[in-house]
Amino acid sequence: MSTEGKYVAAAYLVVFVVLLAYVLILALKLQRLGQEVAELVELAHKRREDREPDKAVAVG
Amino acid sequence: MRLPALAAITTGLMGAALALIFFYAPTDADQGFSQRIFYFHVPIALTSYACFGWGAWKALRYLRTRDERADLESYVAIHQGVIFGALTLITGSIWAKASWGVWWSWSENQLVLFLVLFLFYCAYFMLRFSVAPGPQRANLSAVYALFGVVLIPVSILAIRLSERFIHPVAFNEHGTNMAASQFFTFCVALVAMLALAATMYNVELAGKRLDARLRELREALQ
Numbered sequence: 587m588s589t590e591g592k593y594v595a596a597a598y599l600v601v602f603v604v605l606l607a608y609v610l611i612l613a614l615k616l617q618r619l620g621q622e623v624a625e626l627v628e629l630a631h632k633r634r635e636d637r638e639p640d641k642a643v644a645v646g
Numbered sequence: 647m648r649l650p651a652l653a654a655i656t657t658g659l660m661g662a663a664l665a666l667i668f669f670y671a672p673t674d675a676d677q678g679f680s681q682r683i684f685y686f687h688v689p690i691a692l693t694s695y696a697c698f699g700w701g702a703w704k705a706l707r708y709l710r711t712r713d714e715r716a717d718l719e720s721y722v723a724i725h726q727g728v729i730f731g732a733l734t735l736i737t738g739s740i741w742a743k744a745s746w747g748v749w750w751s752w753s754e755n756q757l758v759l760f761l762v763l764f765l766f767y768c769a770y771f772m773l774r775f776s777v778a779p780g781p782q783r784a785n786l787s788a789v790y791a792l793f794g795v796v797l798i799p800v801s802i803l804a805i806r807l808s809e810r811f812i813h814p815v816a817f818n819e820h821g822t823n824m825a826a827s828q829f830f831t832f833c834v835a836l837v838a839m840l841a842l843a844a845t846m847y848n849v850e851l852a853g854k855r856l857d858a859r860l861r862e863l864r865e866a867l868q
Binding site for chain 1: 678679680682683686687690729732733736737740741743744842846849850853856857860863864867868
């Protein structure tokens with residue numbers, strides 16, 4: 587490859603790498619949000635379980 | 647437009663732009679093969695201006711309506727602008743080395759003014775994150791974003807203000823300084839880059855909104 591070709595390849599590669607890094611950061615963020623959703627679902631279930639015995643006492 | 651459709655269109659446009667750049671556009675008689683950097687470098691620079699402009703517009707909307715969504719949109723647009731700004735500086739520097747033999751030239755008004763614009767918007771984040779979240783932070787960020795937009799026309803016109811320059815002029819008062827095939831390739835690359843910025847903007851915005859809603863949900867549950 588000629589020197590000019592190397593510079594052109596480097597310029598396009600930089601754009602590609604930066605975009606890839608951006609996608610990677612978004613993927614990591616999505617993973618964190620997924621974990622957070624799972625934690626909140628667990629918390630909501632726990633809340634519901636805690637509330638259900640109270641309900642049973644009130645009805646009985 | 648739905649995000650998956652926008653992403654699909656962006657992918658198609660990017661593919662078309664790359665195909666045109668490497669298989670359709672003729673090699674420039676003056677600069678040779680390295681001129682192909684132009685097809686990404688200039689659209690990236692124009693996209694960064696568009697992002698900063700969009701960020702300023704959203705900042706203005708925030709100041710008029712006090713709508714928190716406009717503040718977030720302004721922040722995301724400026725974030726995109728800084729990413730594209732960094733890419734402009736890097737690709738420009740590589741092109742400069744290939745064409746002029748130097749990585750940077752301080753005597754070039756356009757380069758220096760673009761760097762000033764880029765650093766100005768980098769400082770936006772320092773300002774934003776040095777203030778606690780709330781109306782004060784949103785107000786300061788909005789005013790700062792509006793000040794920055796003044797630098798955009800100065801940066802674009804800098805090449806006209808300069809008396810001696812080596813930076814190429816692609817457009818002047820007589821039209822374009824390139825062949826029709828080169829101009830067509832440039833236009834496709836520009837549309838592709840704008841579509842890419844729109845996709846990234848919407849993805850980042852969706853993530854930030856989701857994050858905020860989850861924080862609200864956590865507070866409600868605890």
